[in-house]
Amino acid sequence: MRIHNIFAMAAIIFSACNLNTETSTNKKTELSNKNSITLTDAQLKNASLEIGQIGQQNISTLLKANGIIDVPPQNIVSITTALGGYLKSTKLLLGMQVKKGDLIATIENQDFIQLQQDYLSTNSKLNFAQKEYQRQKELNLSQSASDKILQQAEGVYRDLQITQSGLVQKLNLININTQNINVNNISKAINIYAPISGFVSKVNVNIGRYITPSDELFEIINANDIHLNLKIYEKDLKKLKIGQNLFCYSNSDDNQKYPCTIRLISNNINIDHSVDVICSFKNYVPTLLPGMYMNAEIRVENNASNILPENAVVSFEGKDYIFIAQSKNNFEMTEVEIGTLEDGNIEIKNIAMIEKKNIVIKNAYTLLMALKNTEEE
Numbered sequence: 001m002r003i004h005n006i007f008a009m010a011a012i013i014f015s016a017c018n019l020n021t022e023t024s025t026n027k028k029t030e031l032s033n034k035n036s037i038t039l040t041d042a043q044l045k046n047a048s049l050e051i052g053q054i055g056q057q058n059i060s061t062l063l064k065a066n067g068i069i070d071v072p073p074q075n076i077v078s079i080t081t082a083l084g085g086y087l088k089s090t091k092l093l094l095g096m097q098v099k100k101g102d103l104i105a106t107i108e109n110q111d112f113i114q115l116q117q118d119y120l121s122t123n124s125k126l127n128f129a130q131k132e133y134q135r136q137k138e139l140n141l142s143q144s145a146s147d148k149i150l151q152q153a154e155g156v157y158r159d160l161q162i163t164q165s166g167l168v169q170k171l172n173l174i175n176i177n178t179q180n181i182n183v184n185n186i187s188k189a190i191n192i193y194a195p196i197s198g199f200v201s202k203v204n205v206n207i208g209r210y211i212t213p214s215d216e217l218f219e220i221i222n223a224n225d226i227h228l229n230l231k232i233y234e235k236d237l238k239k240l241k242i243g244q245n246l247f248c249y250s251n252s253d254d255n256q257k258y259p260c261t262i263r264l265i266s267n268n269i270n271i272d273h274s275v276d277v278i279c280s281f282k283n284y285v286p287t288l289l290p291g292m293y294m295n296a297e298i299r300v301e302n303n304a305s306n307i308l309p310e311n312a313v314v315s316f317e318g319k320d321y322i323f324i325a326q327s328k329n330n331f332e333m334t335e336v337e338i339g340t341l342e343d344g345n346i347e348i349k350n351i352a353m354i355e356k357k358n359i360v361i362k363n364a365y366t367l368l369m370a371l372k373n374t375e376e377e
Helices: 002-034 041-047 110-141 147-173 234-239 364-376
Strands: 036-038 050-052 055-070 076-079 085-089 103-108 189-193 198-203 218-221 227-233 245-250 253-269 274-281 293-309 314-316 319-325 330-336 338-342 345-348 359-362
Touching (some): 036 364, 041 364, 055 338, 055 345, 076 198, 227 234, 234 274, 234 293, 253 293, 293 359, 319 364, 359 364
Antiparallel strands (some): 050 359, 055 293, 076 218, 085 103, 227 274, 245 253, 245 293, 253 274, 293 345, 314 319, 319 330, 319 359
């Protein structure tokens, strides 16, 4: 009786195993049918499919970075004045273009008058002191004057020379030409001229305001040497070289890309482990302004990769697929992992199951539509 029960139990277990195996097989068959489609000869002709195999090509990886547009320090000038004063006139506006030597402002101060008076007075005294020194030298040679008197005359003369030289430098600092100063044209105002050509990026003053020597009146930027300063992390430095090409674009318009070339790679590593990489614009556009934030794309590391034409890969529900030709009329949809897209070809990373297989490389999307339409019927 006990042996009979054991055989009965074994029969039930065996039956259950057969049922599970059959169910699993049915599921696999159903899944396989879901991803497979068979075309008639007429459908195959109308689909105009093209068959090929996985190939190899050098595909470059894309390194993304960001940075800002900048200009070298010598191309940014803050306009100040050596002596304080009241702003009498200016016509500068933000963005206005100026040329080197253009008159950009006029400042008034009574101290300017005093400097010119001191200069003229020192000149007059210096002429007299020079003549007196010369006279004393001649007297000393004839023993008519002592050495002490000669030395005193020379001291006065040298002191006045020093005073005159200092006044000349002060007047030059405020753009007053000492060759033009005389008793009839002492001026209370001085002119300020543009030291470089460029556009006005700052206007910090208004008419009538008192300006101290530490005040910045204007800022002028020369954009002739404008460049892109990228931040590249040290792990990516080995991928870059001088002369390498790249594209940059702004957040506001990622469709407008500007070609650049790497000009300089810094040897200094910043606190965040990034390195400054200076890039020159191939064609400068006036809308590119210093301080603008930019994104960049750099193609690097040309490696031999497994590729298929872009049209061989179809996307469905967030995944990527290709169609493998199982026979002349039967095609199976197989999931793939894609990489970089370049020049109409796309990198395929998981090639173990599709290597040396015949793959639909043209009109694969037609098969996808036919397969999904069949499922809905």
